[in-house]
Amino acid sequence: MKKVIWLTGLSGAGKTTIATNLKELGVDAVFLDGDILRKGLCKDLKFSLEDRLENIRRVAEVARLFIENGKTCVCSFISPTKASREMAKTIIGHENFVEVYVNTPLSICEKRDPKGLYKLAKSGKLKNFTGIDSVYEAPEAPEFVLDCYNESVIDSSQELYNYLEKMLYI
Structure with a gap:
């Protein structure tokens, strides 16, 4: 049963690292990451709420x-609003969206801050940064929660790997 595994959380939460670890654990999937897609497919977009959507x-x-072509897909995106995640579920199909x-x-994301983005946002040099001057709406009923x-x-x-395997998603 092929699914889209959608990792959502703040910048620095661990989404990309978790996706990378899933790959290293042998998950046969296509991996889509926000930073990478912003360099290509989505490079024309800024960080307004409209562009994020x-x-x-x-x-x-x-x-x-x-998934229509038989591949599991792991997506790691901040996807900051309930509306954006709901739209993704609708496009993908609620039954295919995990x-x-x-x-x-x-506070932990700020301490990790691998790219120095929180510091830039707090200094006013980076606008519309999720968690600082742009909203992040935590999911109300995600299928799975990782307390990182x-x-x-x-x-x-x-x-997460154990859960996905148990549910036969991978």
Whole structure:
């Protein structure tokens, strides 16, 4: 049963690392990542709410094509609003969409800050940054929640892998 595994959470929450670890654990899937798609397919988009919605729409359309062609797809995108995730679910199909909330508090994401983006946003040099001056609406009823503040990202990856395997999603 091919699914789209949709990882959502703040910048620095661990979404990309978890996706990479799933790949290393042997998950046979196509991996779509926000940073990578913003360099190509979505490079014409900025970070307004409208552009963020268009970014997610494009990704959802691509992910839908993969599952229609028999490939599991792992998507790691902030996808900051309930509306953006709901749109993705509608495009992909609710029955094919597995929402995974990478629940990492803002304070921990700021400490990780691998690209220095939170510092730039707090200084006013980076506008519309999720969690600082742009909203992040945590999912209300995700299928799976990873608490990446009580355990390591590697442990979270294994926990997600075990869940996906048990549910026969991978």
